[in-house]
Amino acid sequence: MNPNKKNNLLIFVLTFMMLGINFISAQTLNKPTPADNPNIAGNSPWTAVCASADFNEYYVKFSWSPPLVNSDNTFILELSDANGSFASPTQLVSDNTKNTTFNFDFKFELPTIARGDGYKMRVRSTSPAKTSPVSDAFEMYYIDFKSSLLISPNGNGNIPPGGTIELCDGNSATLAVHNVPNPETYQYNWYRSGSPLAEKSHSITISQAGIYMVEVDYGTVCSGSANTLSNYIEITTGASLGIALNAPSKTALCSGETEVLEANIMGQGLSYTWFKNGTAITAPIVDAYTYTVDAAIVGFEGDYAVEIDGDGTCLERSASITMTNAGDFTVTRDNEPNIVILPNQTKTLTVSTSAPSPAYQWYKDNTAIVGETNSTLTANTIGVYYAEVTLSGGACTSATKNTETTTLVNPDSFEIITDYTTEYTDCVNTSVALEVSKINAVLSDGSKTDVTADLKSNFSYQWTKDGANVPSANGSSISLTNTNENGEYKVLATLDSFNSSSNALTVRLLTNETLTVSASGSVICNSNESIDIFTTTVLTGESYDWFRDGVNLNTASESLSATTPGTYQLIIQKNGCDLKSNEIIISPLDASLIALSTTNNEVVFPEGGSKIISASGAISYKWYDQNNVLISDTDTVSITQEGSYLVTATINNCEVSKSFTASFQDTFGIPNVITANGDGFNDQWVIPNTYTKDPNISVIIYNDKGEEVISQKQYQNNWPEATMKFPKQNMVFYYTIKNAKETLKKGTITVIR
Structure with missing residues (x-):
């Protein structure tokens, strides 16, 4: 650099110091990475977390860069969900002792509910509040079940002899895990003859021959260490015997009747399993080719089938036969279970039924009411009422059902409950409405019955504020819109001889005006x-x-x-x-809001050309050259000469200054020959500034054995040093110039002594 350039740079630095401009960097939190466990000899960083009650100790490496965090800072290691989302992160561990340590390990335990392939981690600091980039995604499983699985047909626990099931062509069987608590909370890997299947649940329906096994799915890495692989069941196929159910004498039964279902194949020593609605209702029993359906059993209705198995035959299930209840009908009470009746009032009770030819009889206090044989009853006295409904025609004429009871009572008093009609908060709402929200009839034993729907419109009302009647407020609700109406509100409700005062509601409305x-x-x-x-x-x-x-x-x-x-x-x-x-x-003032379109505050362009530099983040700009001459007052400036430049940006009522330097781009190429003979000419390998100024570019030189001779960022054009000896003439070296993403140049250097 020539002396004039050095003097100009010194003036520029002194100018910045006089302006009070500080260059302050911010902490950088790096993403956490797996680390080895120092408590295990010969360990290496983990690639997946396979934790259990026997082992749950893992480490991650974390680093950050200065300046120092605040003394009250805490570093927190957080875990995402199984899909990598940090919407609700889990805190694994925190540490407030590493505020001056720039590289350290976190030790953590995996939560016992973790199971998945997409977990990520990040580190968060609290003072200042910053968050690191997230880690790569990892498999993380807490292995809480580590025993061999057991599978059986329908998960019934009966593993077939020899582990073999023979299916008839076109039929299917269901295999399920039967020794895992809450098996539906896990995912599974099913295999047929060693090949993985798509099914992930604890059961699988199959019709294809093969050897079936299953294991708990703990991911590609952890599944093997859990050792949960099950017993095998071999499925073979064979010819059908044509199992079916003989047609029963009837499929619609009255209460107390029975019907025997019978298989069409019998006397061959086969095992029979009976099913209702697809679920086994008997164990496999030899020669149990009949099953009795009993209509006296509640819920006997359903679809019945039989499944056969045995030596020399295949597992085969029949088509189902549907059994129904001929005497089944519904009765429904069409009114509330508890009704409050006032003196001289009547209430109508009704019942509905699905019976085709019903007969009715009403009861009060378990005694039949003479002449009340319709579906409705007009009641005017307190008591417990119900209706008996009987079939008067059809196959099951003796079937009878009673409705649920309805209790009519007289109240001792009424409880009036008021509430805000919409969401209300003191000193937030500017208006509100109050209403009678519920009316309870209070009985002699202290119990309460909701009579709002029946009696709300029958009461007369008077609203009060702070104990005084509110004029014209005589409905079941009141609307308030003015702060002058703030106070405590109650309502007095009157019905016949009953007078009841409600609970109190406080109203504090915010004035409906804007304060700016x-x-x-x-x-x-x-x-x-x-x-x-x-x-x-x-x-x-x-x-x-x-x-x-x-x-x-x-x-x-x-x-x-x-x-x-x-x-x-x-x-x-x-x-x-x-x-x-x-x-x-x-x-x-945040000086970082002002940004320049330069890299590292340096501009490089060809001599004789120009470079446009732009600024952003401010309202106005003034650009000065190294002689403090104004060269632009817009957000851009055209640079045509080398030197130091300054831009002063105005943001709100503040000024911020930023500097940059401009230099001409090198026009010479990368040399491939140097003469290291000490004559001061071409003694060192000098490359263009394009590759020496950028702190992200590395220069690496190797000898003819592939050994690294020098590796340097911002190469100083100082190789070879004067003290280096070259034992041979015309020695060849190899160089690579690269940045973090790619190799920029490669070639050879021949050293001539």
């Missing part, structure tokens, strides 16, 4: 500056407070001079409520 504050700015440039915050609302005679970040500033001023960043708000007390203004956010 404004500010003379939003950014504080330095500690000597202040920003005025004010309101157009007249505060004289009002009770009010100014707040910063929720803390009362205890000032009686009608405007505020803010010198500290924060969130400001004005609150006026109105009718017992806080009327809150909008929030004014005053921020400190």
